[in-house]
Amino acid sequence: MVGRNGAGKSTLLRLIAGETAPAEGAVTQMGAVGVLHQRHDPASGERVAETLGVGHAMAVIDRVLAGEAEDDDLERADWTLESRIAPMLASVGLSGLDLDRPTQTLSGGELTRLRLAGLMLAGPDLLLL
Structure with missing residues (x-):
């Protein structure tokens, strides 16, 4: 994943890992x-x-x-x-x-x-x- 500083790369990874809850919507983790x-x-x-x-x-x-x-x-x-x-x-x-x-x-x-x-x-x- 590539992006500018502050674009949300780390936030996305924390969401996928289940370490952070989304502000809106839901993240479903399988596996x-x-x-x-x-x-x-x-x-x-x-x-x-x-x-x-x-x-x-x-x-x-x-x-x-x-x-x-x-x-x-x-x-x-x-x-x-x-x-x-x-x-x-x-x-x-x-x-x-x-x-x-x-x-x-x-x-x-x-x-x-x-x-x-x-x-x-x-x-x-x-x-x-």
């Missing part, structure tokens, strides 16, 4: 929408896995493999996750990135690519960048 915001301040101590959006899912797998599974961990474990993470990271130029690495050690470009990989892993029907 999942992923949004890559321009700014992201990682929480102190956040790791790559959390920024990627797989921290909890990886913790479930780790508990099961360690023999410390909770009651519903076996049902929740996504055994395809690890095999999907590596190719997704490679597709954004982050091959071999350690999931335990602190996000704060990444450059701004690496962080943006990591967040994009996380959105693509989630599989939304529409990506707004």
Whole structure:
């Protein structure tokens, strides 16, 4: 989308994402929408896995493999996750990135690519960048 400053590009994207209500009319959203915001301040101590959006899912797998599974961990474990993470990271130029690495050690470009990989892993029907 191209337009002059103040033409409403960001407003339109916020409407599509469901982040803003229209002043008039209605916006109907069908399917999942992923949004890559321009700014992201990682929480102190956040790791790559959390920024990627797989921290909890990886913790479930780790508990099961360690023999410390909770009651519903076996049902929740996504055994395809690890095999999907590596190719997704490679597709954004982050091959071999350690999931335990602190996000704060990444450059701004690496962080943006990591967040994009996380959105693509989630599989939304529409990506707004």
